[in-house]
Every structure is written in C-alpha cells, then in structure tokens.
Amino acid sequence: MAQLSLKRAFLMSLFSRVSSAFRIPPPKRKLRPVERMELHVTHACNLTCESCSHYSNHGHRGNLDLERADRWMKAWSDRIAVEEFYLLGGEPTIHPHLSEFVILVRQHWPAAHIRIVTNGFFLYRHPDLPSTLASDGNADLALSIHHDGADYAERLRPILDLVAIWQRDHGTTVHTWQSHQGWTRRYIGFGATMLPFEDGRPRQSWEICPAKHCTQLYDGKLWKCPPLAYLRLQKAKYDLSEKWDPYLRYRPLDQACTDSELDKFFALEDEPACSMCSAERRRHPLPSPLPRPAQARTSTISRTPLIIRPEASTAGALDSLGAK
Numbered sequence: 001m002a003q004l005s006l007k008r009a010f011l012m013s014l015f016s017r018v019s020s021a022f023r024i025p026p027p028k029r030k031l032r033p034v035e036r037m038e039l040h041v042t043h044a045c046n047l048t049c050e051s052c053s054h055y056s057n058h059g060h061r062g063n064l065d066l067e068r069a070d071r072w073m074k075a076w077s078d079r080i081a082v083e084e085f086y087l088l089g090g091e092p093t094i095h096p097h098l099s100e101f102v103i104l105v106r107q108h109w110p111a112a113h114i115r116i117v118t119n120g121f122f123l124y125r126h127p128d129l130p131s132t133l134a135s136d137g138n139a140d141l142a143l144s145i146h147h148d149g150a151d152y153a154e155r156l157r158p159i160l161d162l163v164a165i166w167q168r169d170h171g172t173t174v175h176t177w178q179s180h181q182g183w184t185r186r187y188i189g190f191g192a193t194m195l196p197f198e199d200g201r202p203r204q205s206w207e208i209c210p211a212k213h214c215t216q217l218y219d220g221k222l223w224k225c226p227p228l229a230y231l232r233l234q235k236a237k238y239d240l241s242e243k244w245d246p247y248l249r250y251r252p253l254d255q256a257c258t259d260s261e262l263d264k265f266f267a268l269e270d271e272p273a274c275s276m277c278s279a280e281r282r283r284h285p286l287p288s289p290l291p292r293p294a295q296a297r298t299s300t301i302s303r304t305p306l307i308i309r310p311e312a313s314t315a316g317a318l319d320s321l322g323a324k
C-alpha cells in the first residue's frame with residue numbers, strides 16, 4: 001500500500017513539473033469591438049456654441065490629468081477594442097499636454113484610429129502636435145467650424161494657414177467639418193432655465209440623435225452620450241429644474257460590470273433617458289460663438305509658454321479669441 005502511494009506521489013509530481021514546463025497561458029479575454037469612444041481632456045471651451053451637446057458653452061472648467069486618464073483607460077482596454085478614439089472637450093487644445101493624450105491612448109488601444117476634434121483656435125499652442133500625429137501614423141485632426149459669419153471666417157484664416165503648414169511639413173491629415181450646417185437644438189434654454197424636451201418619443205429622439213454612437217469615458221465609467229455624461233456638471237453649477245431629475249438618475253456602466261452587462265450596454269439603443277432630447281430635428285439660427293470682447297478681457301486661463309508661434313500678428317489674432 002505504502003509503495004502504491006509513493007508511486008502515485010512520484011507520478012503527480014512528474015505531471016506537475018511537465019505541465020509547468022509547457023504551461024500554456026490562459027486564453028486572452030475576447031475584446032468587445034466598440035465603434036467610438038470619446039474623452040473630454042478638458043471641460044473648458046473658448047467658444048459658446050448655442051445648445052452645445054457637451055454643455056461646453058456654459059463656462060465649465062477642468063483639465064483631465066494624464067494619470068487619471070491612464071487609470072480610466074486601463075479599466076477598459078483589456079475588455080474593449082475601440083475602433084475610433086476621439087480626444088475632445090470642451091476644446092482639447094486648451095489642455096497643455098494634448099499630445100501626451102495621443103501617446104496614452106495608443107498605449108491602451110494599439111489599433112484604434114485617434115482623432116482630435118478641435119475648433120482650432122489654440123492649435124498654435126501645440127507645436128509638437130504635428131510630429132506626434134506623424135509618428136503615431138494612425139491619428140488625425142478634425143477641424144470643426146462653428147459659424148459661417150464673416151467675422152468667424154476672418155478669425156479662422158490664420159488657423160487654416162497653420163494647418164496648411166502642418167499638412168505640408170508633417171503630412172498631418174486634417175478633416176474640415178462645417179459643423180454649424182447640421183446644428184440642432186439639444187435642449188431648451190440655457191443655464192438655470194435649461195429644460196429637457198420631453199417629447200415623449202424616446203425612440204424617435206434616439207433615431208435622429210447625432211450623439212448616439214458617442215460613448216463617453218468619464219469618471220472611469222462608460223456613458224451613453226455627452227448630454228447624459230456631463231449633465232451633472234450643469235447640476236453642480238446651476239439650480240436646474242426638477243424636470244432634469246430623472247435624467248440625473250441615469251447610471252453609467254461601472255468597470256465592475258459583467259461581460260453580459262457590457263454587451264447589453266452597447267446593444268441598447270433608445271432608453272427612457274432619450275426622452276430628454278428632441279424627437280424632431282429642430283434647426284435654429286446659430287449666433288456667433290466667438291467670445292464677446294468683455295469675455296476676452298476677463299480671460300482667466302493661463303497661457304502655455306510656446307516654443308514656436310506663428311507670426312506675432314497671427315498669434316495676437318488667435319489669442320484675442322480669449323480662452324475661458
């Protein structure tokens with residue numbers, strides 16, 4: 001009997017040594033493909049586009065620090081394969097370390113296409129950006145144009161000159177997007193008097209929604225869209241009507257979710273929260289989003305020291321847009 005036990009122990013130890021010598025790593029978790037993920041690198045914006053779906057026309061502040069962004073991305077990058085990652089805000093060029101966000105996203109999502117969505121007015125503060133985009137090889141700029149007035153066009157001229165230089169010298173890909181042309185009202189009013197639409201047809205609201213595939217990575221969690229993600233910023237700043245309470249109760253997806261909850265989150269189309277948005281495309285006259293002179297004079301954002309600046313007159317024209 002004792003001999004049998006010894007033999008069994010020997011065989012077991014042999015098996016254990018052989019299997020550890022040829023240990024096969026556990027299979028990698030299958031990544032769930034996600035069309036698009038967006039990150040506010042700052043909540044601040046230098047423009048005030050009426051009915052901005054990110055509420056960035058309401059003077060919010062706050063730059064995201066890289067360490068925090070790294071933690072947020074780490075929580076999802078082994079579960080999700082992002083196809084397009086958008087760095088925006090607010091106006092992302094207000095963040096002094098914008099280029100480092102490109103590098104950070106690339107560490108987490110090696111195959112994602114990275115896009116910076118900008119109104120362009122502070123691109124000149126980021127002379128390292130074109131070389132960062134070039135070395136990445138799968139990243140570009142989307143220059144969003146927010147008004148068709150002569151004043152706006154005049155202020156835009158030096159920006160177009162700058163991106164033309166980046167295109168020529170660094171091969172930067174720049175997509176110019178006349179965003180004012182498709183502008184619709186996202187909510188009624190402004191600030192404390194802001195109200196949801198509540199047309200009572202959430203399916204129709206979702207079907208025409210321009211933000212329906214714009215998942216937000218915010219506070220380490222996944223949010224269905226910008227209006228739901230940043231509504232709490234509005235609540236913290238304004239005494240909002242109680243009509244917003246049901247939408248403020250929206251629960252984002254936490255990183256502790258199961259795989260089936262993750263699948264459910266991305267499969268969900270309209271939901272009751274979509275009632276806050278209009279069920280019809282409500283176009284409206286878009287006032288110029290350029291800051292008024294008083295706003296420019298009371299600017300409080302510190303200017304990042306520049307290594308290369310455009311011509312002094314151009315830089316002056318850009319700076320006069322007054323970051324908030």
Ligand code: SF4
Binds near residue numbers: 053055089091289
């Ligand atoms: S530039 Fe963009 S983020 Fe800023 S207010 Fe206009 S739409 Fe909103």
Ligand code: SF4
Binds near residue numbers: 205211274275276277
């Ligand atoms: S709540 Fe629904 S309809 Fe409104 S922006 Fe978000 S996804 Fe679109």
